[in-house]
Amino acid sequence: MTDTLPKWVDIALIPLVNVTLALIVSGIVVALIGENPFEALRILVNGAIGSAYGWGYTLYYMTNFVFTGLGVAVAFHARMFNIGGEGQAALGGLGVALCLLFIPWPHWSIALIAAIFGAALFGAAWAAIPAYLQAKRGSHIVITTIMFNFIASALMVYLLSRVLLVPGAGGSPETARFVEAVHLPNAATVLPFMGFPRSTPLNISFAVAILACFFVWWLIWRTRIGYEIRAFGHAAPAAIYAGIAPVRITMIAMLISGGLCGMMAINSVMGEAERLVIDPVQGAGFVGIAVALMGRSHPVGVALAALLFGMLYQGGAELEFEIPGISREMVIVIQALVILFTGALDNMVRGPLEKAFVARRKRPSKPEPTTPLEAGGHPERKQVEP
Amino acid sequence: MTSASLGPSHTPALGDEGLALELRGISKAFGPVQANKDISIQVRRGTIHGIIGENGAGKSTLMSILYGFYKADAGEIYIGGRRTEIPDSQTAIASGIGMVFQHFKLVPNFTVLENVVLGAEDGAMLRPSLAKARKLLTDLAHEYEMDVDPDAVVEDLSVGLQQRVEILKALYREADILILDEPTGVLTPAEADHLFRILRGLRDQGKTIILITHKLREIMEITDSVSVMRRGEMTATVQTAKTSPEQLAELMVGRKVLLRVDKAPATPGDTVLEVRNLQVVNSQGVEKLRGIDLDLRAGEILGIAGVAGNGQSELLQVLGGYASGTGSIRIKGQEIDLTGTASDARTRRARGIAHVPEDRQREGLIMDFHAWENIAFGYHDDARYGSAFHMDNAAMREDCAGKMERFDVRPPDPSLEAKNFSGGNQQKIVLAREIERDPDLLLIGQPTRGVDIGAIEFIHQQIVALRDRGKAILLVSVELDEIMGLSDRIAVLFDGRIMGERLPSETDQGELGLLMAGMSGEAA
Numbered sequence: 064m065t066d067t068l069p070k071w072v073d074i075a076l077i078p079l080v081n082v083t084l085a086l087i088v089s090g091i092v093v094a095l096i097g098e099n100p101f102e103a104l105r106i107l108v109n110g111a112i113g114s115a116y117g118w119g120y121t122l123y124y125m126t127n128f129v130f131t132g133l134g135v136a137v138a139f140h141a142r143m144f145n146i147g148g149e150g151q152a153a154l155g156g157l158g159v160a161l162c163l164l165f166i167p168w169p170h171w172s173i174a175l176i177a178a179i180f181g182a183a184l185f186g187a188a189w190a191a192i193p194a195y196l197q198a199k200r201g202s203h204i205v206i207t208t209i210m211f212n213f214i215a216s217a218l219m220v221y222l223l224s225r226v227l228l229v230p231g232a233g234g235s236p237e238t239a240r241f242v243e244a245v246h247l248p249n250a251a252t253v254l255p256f257m258g259f260p261r262s263t264p265l266n267i268s269f270a271v272a273i274l275a276c277f278f279v280w281w282l283i284w285r286t287r288i289g290y291e292i293r294a295f296g297h298a299a300p301a302a303i304y305a306g307i308a309p310v311r312i313t314m315i316a317m318l319i320s321g322g323l324c325g326m327m328a329i330n331s332v333m334g335e336a337e338r339l340v341i342d343p344v345q346g347a348g349f350v351g352i353a354v355a356l357m358g359r360s361h362p363v364g365v366a367l368a369a370l371l372f373g374m375l376y377q378g379g380a381e382l383e384f385e386i387p388g389i390s391r392e393m394v395i396v397i398q399a400l401v402i403l404f405t406g407a408l409d410n411m412v413r414g415p416l417e418k419a420f421v422a423r424r425k426r427p428s429k430p431e432p433t434t435p436l437e438a439g440g441h442p443e444r445k446q447v448e449p
Numbered sequence: 450m451t452s453a454s455l456g457p458s459h460t461p462a463l464g465d466e467g468l469a470l471e472l473r474g475i476s477k478a479f480g481p482v483q484a485n486k487d488i489s490i491q492v493r494r495g496t497i498h499g500i501i502g503e504n505g506a507g508k509s510t511l512m513s514i515l516y517g518f519y520k521a522d523a524g525e526i527y528i529g530g531r532r533t534e535i536p537d538s539q540t541a542i543a544s545g546i547g548m549v550f551q552h553f554k555l556v557p558n559f560t561v562l563e564n565v566v567l568g569a570e571d572g573a574m575l576r577p578s579l580a581k582a583r584k585l586l587t588d589l590a591h592e593y594e595m596d597v598d599p600d601a602v603v604e605d606l607s608v609g610l611q612q613r614v615e616i617l618k619a620l621y622r623e624a625d626i627l628i629l630d631e632p633t634g635v636l637t638p639a640e641a642d643h644l645f646r647i648l649r650g651l652r653d654q655g656k657t658i659i660l661i662t663h664k665l666r667e668i669m670e671i672t673d674s675v676s677v678m679r680r681g682e683m684t685a686t687v688q689t690a691k692t693s694p695e696q697l698a699e700l701m702v703g704r705k706v707l708l709r710v711d712k713a714p715a716t717p718g719d720t721v722l723e724v725r726n727l728q729v730v731n732s733q734g735v736e737k738l739r740g741i742d743l744d745l746r747a748g749e750i751l752g753i754a755g756v757a758g759n760g761q762s763e764l765l766q767v768l769g770g771y772a773s774g775t776g777s778i779r780i781k782g783q784e785i786d787l788t789g790t791a792s793d794a795r796t797r798r799a800r801g802i803a804h805v806p807e808d809r810q811r812e813g814l815i816m817d818f819h820a821w822e823n824i825a826f827g828y829h830d831d832a833r834y835g836s837a838f839h840m841d842n843a844a845m846r847e848d849c850a851g852k853m854e855r856f857d858v859r860p861p862d863p864s865l866e867a868k869n870f871s872g873g874n875q876q877k878i879v880l881a882r883e884i885e886r887d888p889d890l891l892l893i894g895q896p897t898r899g900v901d902i903g904a905i906e907f908i909h910q911q912i913v914a915l916r917d918r919g920k921a922i923l924l925v926s927v928e929l930d931e932i933m934g935l936s937d938r939i940a941v942l943f944d945g946r947i948m949g950e951r952l953p954s955e956t957d958q959g960e961l962g963l964l965m966a967g968m969s970g971e972a973a
Contacts, residue, residue, distance in 0.1 A: 286838050290822070290829050297815045303771050304804070304812040305827035306795030421480045 068413075068420055078357050078364070078405055080412050082371065085404035089397040098388045107397075110381025111374035117381070119250055119263025124347075125366075125373030126265075126330045129272040131351025132369050133279045134186075134323035136360040138204075140283055141316035142296040147193060147208025148324040149348030150215030151186040155325025156332040157222065158185030160339035163241045164227075174245035178333050179271065179326060186325015187318040189215060194317030198310040204317070212348070223341055238339040247334045266334035275323065276362035282319070292316050324348060357405040368405070375401060468530060469494040469626055469657035470515075475524035477510055484510040486681045488524070492626075492674075497648060497658045499668040499689070502678030503701055503901035504872055508661045511678070512628055516548050517541040528626070547619025549629045553611050557604035561597050561614050562586065565621050582621060589620055593650045594643075609640035616647065627651065628659045633667060637756040638929070638962050645671050663902075665694040665708075666930070677701055702903045710934040712913045717937070718747035719781070721890050721921035722768075727776035727787075729763045729945075737763040738774065739945040743923075745890070750912070750922045752936025752953075754929060756965055760945040761925045762807060765894050768923070769804040770797035781889065798827060803883035805876075807894030807925065813879040814867040821849035821863035824882055852881035857907060873904025880908060884915055891915060894925040909935060929958055929965075943967040 068077075090100035111121045131148040138145035145151075162181035168174035193207035223236035247266040250259040259265060283289040295302040295312040303309065331343045350372050357371075358364025379394035470492040477485040484507045492498045502508050513519045515526065517535040526533050528544050535541050541548075555564050562582055570578045583599055590596050595613050603611060612632060619627055629648075633641040648658055648671060660672060668675050669689060676686040677700040684700045698706040722745040729738040738760045745751045755761055766772035773789035780800050786792040797804070806812040814823050825834050825845050833848070835841035849863040856877045858870070867875060876896065883891060896912065897905045912935060916922055926932050932939055933953050941948045941964035948964040 285840055285842070287829055287835065287840050288838070290825075290840055294815055294818070294826065294829075297817050298811065301812045301815050301826070304769065304794055304806055305829070306770065306793045306798065308793065 068417055072416065072420065073359060075367070077409070077412055077416060078368065078371075080416070081357075081404040081409065082401060084408075084412070085397075085401040088404075089400050092396060092400075093389065093393075096388060096393070098386055103382060103386060103389060106385045107378035107382050108374070109378075110385070111378035115258040116260050116263060117377055119259045119265040120377040120380075121370070121373040122250075122269055123264040123266070123330070123335065123373070124376040125369045126269045126272045126334075127327050127345075127347040128350050128354045128369035128372050129366055130275060130327035130330070131324050131347050132354030132358060132365040133275055133351075133362065134320045134326075135351045135355035136358065136362070136365055137279060137283070137292070137323060138316055138320040139355055139360040140289075140296045141292045141312055142299075143197070143313070143316060143320075144205045144352075145190065145208055145317065145320045145324070146205055146352065147190060147211050147215075147321070147348070148327075148351045149344050149346070150208070150212040151189045151321040151324035152327040152331075152344040152348050153215045153219050153342070154189040155182035155186040155328035156339050156343040157219070158182045158325060159328045159332045160227065160238050160241075163245050163333065164238060167242075168245050171245050171247055175247060175267070175271075175329065175333070178245075178329050182325040182328045182332075183322035184325070186328075187322040189325070190317045190321025191314070194314050194321075197317075198313035216342075219341060223339065227339065229338075236341050240338045241333070245333070246337055247329075249334070264335040266330065268330035268334045271326070271329065273366070275326065276366050279323070279365075280362045288315060324351065353402040353406055356409075371401070372398075467493050468527070469496075470659075471527040471530075472511075472515070473525045473527070475511065475514060475526075476522045477514060477519060478522055483681050485514070485521070488678075488683045490676055490683060490686060492657055492659060494529075494657055495652055495655045496673040497652050497660060497671055499672035499675035500659060500661045500678060501663060501665070501668050501675060501697060501701060503663060503903070504899060505680075505901075506678040506701070507681040508678055509630065510681075512548070512630060512659075512661060515541065515628065516546060542622050542624070545623065545625035547616075547622060547624025547627045549612065549615040549619060549627065549632060551631045551634060553615050555603045555611060555614060558602060560600050560602055561606075561617075562599040564603055564614055565599075565618050567618075569622055585621060586617060589617060592654070593620075593647050595647055607640075609636050609643065612636070612644065613647070624656075626657045626659065628661070630661045631663070632660070633662070633664065637965070639966060641667075665697055668697065669694060679703060698902055702901075704903075706902055707906050710909045710913065712935075713917070715749050715916065715937040717749040718919055720744055720746050721781055722923065723777075723779040723782075725777040725779075727764070727767065727774055727778065729760070729767055729772060729774040731763065731772075737945050738767075740776070741942075741945075741947055743940060743947070745921045745923055747889070747921050748916055748919045750916050750924055750935055750937045752932040752939045753923065753925045753942055754932045754939055754961055754965060755927070755942035757927050759942045759965075761894070761927075761942055764942070765804065765807060765892050765923075765925055768797070768802065768890075768892050769806070770794040770802075794827065795830070798886070801889035803886050803888035803891050805879050805883050805891065805893040805896065807898070809872075809875055809879050814875055816868040817866055819864050819866055820853065820858070820870070820878055821846040823867050823878055824849040824852055824863070826882065828882070828886065852885060853878070855885075856881040856911070871901065871904075872899040873901045873908075876900050876908060877904065880911055884911060887918075888920065890921045890923065892923050892925075895928075896924070896926065897928070897931060929961060932961075933958070941965055 086104065090104065093100040093103045111117050131152060134148055135145050158181035159178045162177050163174060168177065189211060193204055193211055196202040196207050197204040220236065223238065227238045228236055229239040247268065250257065250263055250265040251261045253267060283293065291307045291312055294305065295307055295309065299309060327347055328343060332339055336343060354365055354368040354372055357368040375398050379398060382389050383391055383394050468491055472488060472490045475485055475488040488511060500508050510519065514521045515535065517537040517540055520536065526535060533544055535544065556567065559567065562579055565586060566578050566582045586599050595617060597610055597613050597617065603614060632644060636644060652658055662668060672689045674686065675689050675697065677684045677697060679701055694708060698708060722743065724741055724743040727738055727741040731737050741764065743751065753761055753764065763772055767774045767787065768778065770792055771794045774787045776787065778785050778787060780802065785800060810816060815826065822845065834845050846863050853861040853863065858874050858877045867878065870878065893912065896908050900908065912922060924935055936953055938950060939953060939956065939961065940950045941961060943965060944967060948967065951961065
């Protein structure tokens with residue numbers, strides 16, 4: 064990160080400009096296929112946040128992306144690119160399912176705590192093997208985590224079609240439904256006054272995701288482990304000089320990363336599907352990479368970026384439904400443009416902005432990356448907290 | 450305007466045949482920073498002109514303007530008496546300016562010949578250019594004592610030879626004015642001497658040479674005239690014969706500077722460090738230390754002299770706990786683990802060994818961390834910085850503020866990131882961290898590399914003060930002056946072996962230089 068820009072520019076303004084540029088280009092594409100881009104934008108935004116129903120889905124998707132985004136972000140702090148969120152989250156789902164299918168939990172709250180551990184443990188275990196190969200053998204983590212996504216996918220197919228398959232499920236490979244006692248309260252139950260319809264998948268996992276943001280902030284900027292992770296990520300030779308063991312930090316950072324990615328399953332498997340299906344992740348592992356990049360690996364940024372992608376997912380679905388001319392692929396193009404502008408083309412906006420700020424100000428700023436989360440940084444939180 | 454020319458009259462007639470280069474009133478600002486302020490300079494044809502100044506004084510900016518990398522905000526450039534605009538480096542080359550950068554701009558896997566021709570090919574076909582270049586190269590090599598095999602691949606050449614290729618490149622492009630930016634920083638004393646011979650030869654053939662350096666000794670040795678820069682301004686231009694290192698240092702820093710280290714004779718106590726038959730093989734399987742014996746006592750500074758790359762780094766790394774070796778090391782009589790299985794840099798610190806590493810920007814500091822985060826680096830497990838898991842950032846900030854004040858770090862702002870401090874102040878942060886642990890043994894590598902003169906004085910005083918508190922100090926430096934000035938004993942390292950030990954009072958640069966080149970006179 065740069066020291067010439069104030070924190071808020073780095074974490075809010077630049078992503079905002081990036082998203083605006085992405086929307087302009089998307090608009091041009093929409094216009095080119097003969098649809099009205101302003102109408103499309105209205106439907107997208109309206110579909111995502113125009114109703115309690117829309118918010119319910121947007122925040123549900125956001126919860127998924129917060130977990131995977133945080134996971135990728137923690138690995139980023141140790142300068143590792145965890146592409147394996149997809150597989151780790153799938154294994155997290157397995158952890159949740161095993162935990163809930165075979166132990167008779169008396170109440171959803173205890174089950175949730177157990178499921179969090181199960182999900183984190185399985186996700187971390189799936190990250191542990193690539194981490195170990197990286198730390199001990201130098202096998203590149205990008206390659207190994209990608210390969211482990213495929214292994215995870217194959218493993219899930221095997222388990223769901225042969226081992227955990229519920230009899231009489233009508234041919235779809237999935238487990239039995241979890242018992243009623245462990246169903247997580249959804250938004251309609253917890254926040255009746257907000258008017259969420261019963262059908263929205265938003266559930267109590269959202270609160271866990273917000274807690275996870277605070278946890279990651281505390282871990283990275285307030286603990287010795289976080290200090291070592293950041294030191295190792297910024298300058299590995301310096302870390303070795305300081306007696307920070309690369310093997311240990313690589314393992315710890317990847318275990319935490321995999322654990323957070325795995326925790327996504329409490330939202331999708333425990334909270335929404337209430338059983339384990341063949342692909343419980345639905346691409347959230349990959350979106351997590353974009354979320355972490357866009358959020359600059361800071362929990363506030365990750366939460367905001369996750370909200371944006373939640374809106375794109377939900378609004379995109381509405382768009383596809385409302386305008387027949389805009390197909391599923393078109394929606395993917397729009398999402399891809401946002402990823403392109405926020406991730407890959409970040410420096411295009413950053414450079415000119417930096418120049419503008421240097422020219423405008425006489426004194427260099429004193430950035431404070433460790434400031435606590437500002438309350439204002441969480442407009443979406445007000446939706447669920449009484 | 451403070452530019453005070455002590456040279457020839459300040460208003461020469463246009464087209465003065467004696468001047469190769471003249472700058473008038475050059476100014477350049479980067480945002481609020483005035484990198485060059487109204488700089489005027491005159492360089493006579495066929496002379497070696499030095500430009501000296503501390504890091505950040507504006508030397509490189511000035512040369513970048515001359516070479517067309519930056520456009521000056523104001524001012525005029527005259528080459529051979531003719532007003533010249535230099536919008537880009539092609540124009541600079543066409544005007545007869547050649548530049549040898551500190552970091553070479555060579556293609557490592559090209560041959561010498563290919564590098565020389567690169568960008569100056571005559572046509573689409575390479576063969577005629579190469580043949581022409583080969584002929585010219587042989588002539589030049591003959592004329593200026595610059596033997597380089599035209600077909601050697603550049604990455605196989607020594608640093609000194611690579612630099613020669615850079616000079617040949619400039620000459621091939623018919624440079625009349627040759628600018629060298631800190632050319633001796635990477636050279637052995639012998640290579641530096643050879644470079645100076647080449648430069649003198651070039652001067653005698655009528656070339657004009659501008660030498661940018663921060664080393665006073667080089668200025669005194671080779672230049673005919675010298676300009677001093679300080680904070681973007683030209684503080685003086687003087688004839689080298691009529692000045693002294695002390696006067697130049699004062700002009701550079703703006704106050705009187707003690708160039709010699711002021712210290713009382715050592716009063717060594719008990720042995721702190723005993724090294725026996727230490728051998729280190731690096732990861733490529735190269736023997737870097739081939740059986741070293743050293744003794745170091747409390748209250749004593751042992752200087753390790755040698756050209757970079759002769760095993761000094763490995764010695765510091767093994768002692769610092771992050772490289773493995775064989776042999777034996779005792780600290781205060783107790784054996785320490787050399788295999789790296791039972792120890793690391795952390796356990797070394799617990800044994801009372803502090804380490805100021807050779808490369809502070811790569812190892813000693815995390816450049817993107819705040820000063821207060823860096824102040825705990827390596828000691829971040831310490832109880833004073835928090836509990837078992839949690840880190841007490843406030844305690845770190847407070848500790849940092851105190852250390853910054855005691856070590857005169859400027860600006861004394863713990864929340865600035867390490868990269869925002871000058872080299873000297875970065876080094877003071879590392880020193881404050883390591884010295885204030887009150888170690889039994891301080892390992893210190895290249896304490897003043899890239900550090901401005903004003904800070905060098907302070908750093909040397911701190912090292913001597915630690916010695917006088919009865920601590921043992923192992924000093925590694927490639928600067929012979931520094932070794933001679935600080936050490937109570939000097940050991941010379943060459944190719945992984947100690948070539949001999951000398952007392953500073955009983956040796957001189959000549960003898961040490963021979964030992965550094967691997968020529969032992971009589972056994973030590």
